[in-house]
Amino acid sequence: MSKKWDAIRGSAEFYVTMAVCLLVIGVSGYFLLFGGDDTAEEALAPPDETPVTSPAPELVVPEEPVVETIEPVEVPAATMPEVEVDDTPVIAQAPRLIVSPLEGEVLTAFSMDELVYNPTLEDWRTHNGIDISAALGDTVLSASSGTVLSVEDDALMGTTVVIGHEGGYQTTYSNLQPQTNVAEGDTVSAGQIIGAVGDTAAAEAAQEPHLHFSVTQEGEPVDPNAFLEQ
Structure with missing residues (x-):
């Protein structure tokens, strides 16, 4: 009976020894795997069910372009030239008429x-001047409107009539007959008879x-x- 119990006890001790060894191996493996109490606690803790949210992207606002403003430069009034305005009314004038004093060959x-x-x-x-061929007594006309400045008997050119016109012009008619149709100071028009061709020019x-x-x-x-072609 004692041998049988010794056998059972020996068997129990064997299994106890084996269980202790397995426990030691298990604990050692646990520490090797989880590295300590904290790691083990974290490993054994239930998973965190808090949803992971990505941070919102930062909004980038584009910079507004800088517009350079150019201010107008004021010109001093003193530098502006003064313009004189002529208030004299413009009076329409009839065109000047010019005619040939005599038709003939030059x-x-x-x-x-x-x-x-x-x-x-x-x-x-x-x-x-020009010498225009004519017959004695042919009428001589004023070439343009104007005023008779003089009627005289020139020593070389004979009876001569001088008429003043606008623009500083003067026309002279020489070698006329002594009796003329105009006198000094008369106003004449273009084509008006002032005398006749004579032979008084010495x-x-x-x-x-x-x-x-x-x-x-x-x-x-x-x-x-x-002058006649104007």
Whole structure:
């Protein structure tokens, strides 16, 4: 009986020893796996069911472009030129009418740059007008409207009428008959009869009957043809 109990007791001790060994192995493995009490507690704690939320993205507001404002520069009134306004009313004027004082062939042309031979005086000289061929007694007309400045008997050019016109022009009619149709101070219109062709010009007596017609502007000789073509 004692041998049987010894066998049972020996068997029990074996199993106890085995259980202790397994317990030691289990505890050692536990610490190896979980690294301590805290880790073990965390491992044994129930999972946290709090939902994980991602942080909201940061809103980036674009910067507004900087607009440079240019302020206008004021110009001092003193630098602005003053403009004078002419309040004189403009009066419409009729165009100036110019006509030929006599129709005929030009015997001697206007020449202030080259000398022209004068058969009466038998010399070479300038010629300040044009000689227009005509018959004795042909009427002579005022080339434009104006005022008679003088009627005289010139020693070389005979009976001569001078008429003043606008623009500083003067027209001269020479070698007329002594009796003229106008007097000094008369106002004449373009085409008005002022006299007739004569033979009173001593300086041009050798030529056939003609009118000596000359023009000046501000006292300077002007080509009569240019004046008549205006």
